[in-house]
Amino acid sequence: MNLLVVASANPFDVKAALLAGHAQHPVIVHFPIALFIASAVFDILAIWRKQPLVAAVGYFNLLGAAITVPFAIVTGLGAWQWQLEGATLKGNLRLHMIFALTTAALILGMCWKRLRLRSKDKVPGGSYFLVMGLGLVMITLTGHLGGIVSGVEAP
Numbered sequence: 723m724n725l726l727v728v729a730s731a732n733p734f735d736v737k738a739a740l741l742a743g744h745a746q747h748p749v750i751v752h753f754p755i756a757l758f759i760a761s762a763v764f765d766i767l768a769i770w771r772k773q774p775l776v777a778a779v780g781y782f783n784l785l786g787a788a789i790t791v792p793f794a795i796v797t798g799l800g801a802w803q804w805q806l807e808g809a810t811l812k813g814n815l816r817l818h819m820i821f822a823l824t825t826a827a828l829i830l831g832m833c834w835k836r837l838r839l840r841s842k843d844k845v846p847g848g849s850y851f852l853v854m855g856l857g858l859v860m861i862t863l864t865g866h867l868g869g870i871v872s873g874v875e876a877p
Contacts, residue, residue: 746801747797747800747801750793751868754790755861761784762780767780769845769846777845821860822868825857828853828857
């Protein structure tokens with residue numbers, strides 16, 4: 723089933739695009755993904771180059787990812803209800819939801835940890851970067867499954 727089909731044939735029909743019950747999720751979900759990946763890149767650069775300003779950029783990207791995660795979850799649940807009419811969660815859809823919630827928990831947990839480290843002027847340690855690596859793997863798997871569920875990618 724294709725989640726990306728918009729009811730109107732006119733690509734400039736803003737009303738149809740905004741009111742389509744499923745259209746917001748594929749758009750909004752890219753914000754936490756991009757912000758989290760950018761945060762990881764900036765954190766690694768900050769450690770490598772020993773630049774506190776770059777670490778601050780990484781922190782604010784992670785904070786942005788944490789702020790946008792709830793919107794991605796809510797729009798995903800809305801897409802499930804509107805497009806799939808609340809169908810039983812099974813197969814790739816169930817995996818996508820489990821991975822999405824796991825990824826969201828990782829992002830929110832990392833943001834909380836990073837906030838605590840920032841208040842003490844400490845640098846993230848090895849365990850933080852291990853969780854970051856796990857988060858990158860999870861966000862990749864979640865996006866891949868989302869592509870399959872939406873019909874953009876072939877299974």
